[in-house]
Amino acid sequence: MMFPLRIIRKVIFISLLTTLLLLVVLAPTTLSSVDVLVQHALCDVRILYLAGEDETIDWATLYYLNDYYGCAVDVMQPNRRATLRVAIRDIPDHNIVMRRVFLPDDNPALIDSVVQGLFSHRRPDIVLIGWSPGDSLFEAFRDRLVSLEPSQLYQFNIRRLFEQIDTPVQIHDSSIDQVVLNTVELHHRYRERMRAELPLLGIAATMPEKSGGKLVRYQLLSGGKTGDGRGVDFLSGLTRFQLINVLEDLLPPGPKRETLVLQARKLISSLQSSFKKDGRAKVDAILDGYRTMLDLQNAVAGDSLLMQSRLDLKSYFDNLTASVQTAALEAVGIRWEGKVILRDSPRGPKLKYRASLSANGPKEVRLKSVWFLPYWDTARVPIDTISVQVTPHQSFVREYLIDIDRQYLEAEQPDSLVFVAEIEYGPIPLTARSTLPIWGKPILAVSFEPDFYFVQSPVELDIDRVVSSTTVRAVITKPSEFTGEVNFEFITPRGLFAGVYRKNLDLRAGRTNETIRVPFSISKLFELGIQHLIIELSQNGRLLATDTAIVRIASCRVPDIIKIGFLPDTSGALEDILQMTDATFRPLTNRGLITANLEAYDVLIVGSGAHRNLPSLAGMKDSFEEYMRRGGSLVLLGQPEDWPEGMLPVSLAPALEIVDRQGITSQIEKAQILSHPYRISEKNLFSSFFTKREVSAAIVAPAEIVFATPSGAALLSISRIGDGQLIYCGLPLFDLIARLDIDAVHLFANILNY
Structure with missing residues (x-):
């Protein structure tokens, strides 16, 4: 397909401009650990990323937003399972x-309930919708987020909503407001953080497969322009620290x-001035900001009418104070660490908590008290x-023996064990918090291969009995060093x-x-339409991994x-x-291919x-022609543009095109291959x-x-050669069959039977 010269020049110009913008916007900076925490404290923008499968999550962009701006990032990944549950993991001190x-x-009602529950404390400022084609559950969450209206009950509502795009026709359309990022460059920049931190979220820290440039594009769906028409960044033109706006809006x-x-x-x-200072001056600036934050929070908390005017205000000020306090703890050199040790005893496992407080700054630190916050109760212990x-x-290091019922020790919640230390740095009160999961989830994955199945229609029977059988294949992926016993469960529809x-x-x-093959059969009780198959991998009753496939009755008689x-x-x-x-x-x-009797x-x-892996295909022209002249049927499925010339007894030149329904025309009325x-x-x-598409x-x-x-190019054609055809x-x-499109399945059968 040929493009006019002016379009090619425009594409080249836009690509060069995008590269220059990326070099400016994404210029790497090096910040100290204290500066990083101060940067997080000076940005109260929250990002919600709707994620598909683990391997499709755009971690490069999320790390860029978290590191470059200090945004808090929430990744929400919908999965199918028999019971409703939310599993939470986080990266400490990085707001991910x-x-x-x-x-x-x-x-829809269940999804709406989940969304409202996740947003009960505060709604996100920016929503990024990831990439998960063909996943109906993902699409349902996507539609709910797009349709979510602003609410007067909340101070914060969605300000911008973006969706990742991967359709070539959209890439060079200057009328579409887009954010474009080089994910390979970002992967390279944050690869050490990813390797260290993503396993904390139960994610394998994978690197991009190639070192060449790969651009990821997000289209703005709502929230106004991002800057210059094509868009430079997600936060262009938005206020990154909204505290003053909140106060002026409510008071x-x-x-x-x-x-x-x-x-x-x-x-x-105070916090901004700390970036330009060193040593004691930097510490004093951050502590001055923290004291101001405490005064501000106390003043706001004392105004009950103000705090009750919006559902998310208390959470907002609590999180703001906590982020400034985290920066203050790092600045003064206070390091609080906690470790859980489980010991077997005749009466079951016992828990020992080891607390460690280090004073790495210029002044002494006073540890006033240590408290345990049980997730199953509201009272502090x-x-x-x-x-x-x-x-x-x-x-200062001390161990404490904690008497906890065994049922709570087997919890897998990330906040199952929370310990709080009350500390004084001179006259300034500080609170250190350690959240300790007591069960580490192994990094395992399980997947259907393939993730779709169609089965033949059951015959009519007088009684219900099994009439058709097939096999599904599941692949378990794990780290090489992992060893242990796991439970594999196959959940089926009626x-x-x-x-x-x-x-x-x-x-x-x-x-x-490891590959697991599971035979299954259907009966007359199996319902029409698309049904779901679920596999679950668990250990000691705890879910490790799950996957979903689709199945339906679709006759494909060959x-x-x-x-x-x-x-x-x-x-x-x-x-x-x-x-x-x-x-x-x-x-x-x-x-x-050379020796077989065709x-x-x-x-x-x-x-x-197929020609890429079968070099001998290039010399099969005469054999194919003889095969078809004697009545054989040669079927060519869609080929890439590098298909070599002269491989067939007909002329065939593939070319990628982008069409919609109106662009496809039927040339033969009542064609036999369609009936x-x-x-x-x-x-x-x-x-x-x-x-x-x-x-x-x-x-x-x-x-x-x-x-x-x-x-005028062919999407479906028949070339008669002797007694056979191509x-x-x-x-x-x-792709259509993978969505269990019944007409696509039938067309495949018609082609094989033609």
């Missing part, structure tokens, strides 16, 4: 939280508002109320029955993956007398789909990109083309074109 939300289905004009606004300006000035003074450059499979798996060190040979595609999807039919099939290797096969299928053995509904087949169109000559693009299908057939 991972919330895995487990729901049984995408019921009427008068002395009280003037006093509190003056204190807010003093807080900002005193552990140590005897005051202890710690001199500069000294440490009318689908699992066969015998191993539930207790002994995973051994030295292996990074008589077993039809012998099929296939050249595998690069994704492996062709073999997965053939296994769901009744066809007899066999893969052809590079050597087998006439033994009724149909030969060339998968997309036998299944009648294809064009309306349903192209229902997913409501927006433009990629297709592998091709100029095929000679050919009878069934479906064509606006350029069928080219450039539709994204496997």
Whole structure:
């Protein structure tokens, strides 16, 4: 497909401009640990990122927002599970939280309840919607976030909403307001942090596969322009520290508002001035800001009418005070650490808590008391109320035996054990908090391969019994050093029955993956439409990993007398789909392609990109022509643009095109390939083309074109050669089948039966 010269020049100019902006905006800076915490304290913007699968999460962008601006980042990942649950993990002192939300289905009322619950303390300022095509639960959360209206009950509402885009037609459209980032550069910058911190969230810290540039784009859905028309950054034009705006918005004009606004300006000035100072002057500036924050919070907390005017004010001021206090603790050199030690005893496990307070600054520190905050109760439990003074450059270490019921020790909540120390640095009160999970979740993953299945329709029976069976495949991925026993559970919908499979798996060190095959059968009780299969991996009753696949009844009759040979595609999807039919099939290797008797096969299928792994394919032109002249059917699925010339007895030149439903025209009325053995509904087949998407169109000559693009290229064509034919299908057939589009399944069967 050719582009006018003016468009090419425009694309080159925009790319160069984007690169220059990235070099300026993303220029790396080096901050001390104290400066990083002060930067977090001076930014109260909260980011919500709606995440798909772990491997699709855009950690590079999230780390950039957290590091460059100091934004707090909440990652919310919806998952399917039989019961509703929210699992929370965080990265201490960096304001990054991972919330895995487990729901049984995408019921709108349930999703609304979850969203409102997550936002009960405060709504995010900016929402980023990640990438998870085909996930109905993800799409349901996405739609709820997009439709969320501002509420007068909250001081903070969503100010901007972005969605990650990956459609080529949108990339160079200057009318769309976008934020563009180089994720490879950001991965390189934050790779050490990712390696150290992502495992704390239960995420494998993976690096990008290639070192070349890769741009990620976010389209602005709501919230006004981000700057210059194309957009420079997520926060362009937004206030990063909203304290003054909050006070001016809530308080009427008068002395009280003037006093509190003056204190807010003093807080900002003190913290900002610390960036330009060193040593004792830096510490004094941060402590001055912290004292101002305490005075401000006390003044606001004493105004009950003000605090009750919005549901999120108390949480906002508490978090603001905590972030300034964290910077103050780091500045004065106070290091508080806690460690949980479990010891076996005849009466079950006992907990020992080891507390350590280090005074690394120029002044002594006084430890006033240590408290335990049980998550199952509201009352604080005193552990140590005897005051202890710690001199500069000294440490205080003490162990405490904590008597806790065994059922609470087996909790997997990240806040299951919270200890608080009340500390004094001169006249300034400080509070150190340590949150300790007592059970570390292993980094394991489990996935369906593939994550979709269609099964043949059950025959009519007088009684209910099993009538059709197949096998699902699950792959467990783990670190090489992990060893232990885990429980594998296969959860099925009504009318689908699992066969015998191993539930207790002994995973051994030295292996990074293990494949489990589970036979299942369907009966007449299985309902029509798309149903869900769920696999869960657990250990001692605790969920480690889960995955969901979809399944439906979709007839795909290919008589077993039809012998099929296939050249595998690069994704492996062709073999997965053939296994769901009744066809007899066999893969052809590079050597087998030369030596095999092609006439033994009724149909030969060339998968997309097969020529890249099968060099001998380039010399098969004469063999293919003889095969088709003797009645064979050669099926070519959509091929990339690097398809070599002269490989077939017809002319075929693939080209990537972007089309929607209106751009696809039917050239042959009542074409046999669309009616036998299944009648294809064009309306349903192209229902997913409501927006433009990629297709592998091709100029095929000679050919009878069934479906064509606006350029005249074929999306489905038949070339008659002797007693046989060559069928080219450039539709994204496997993508449609993976969504269990029943007309796509039927079209695949028609092609094999043609």
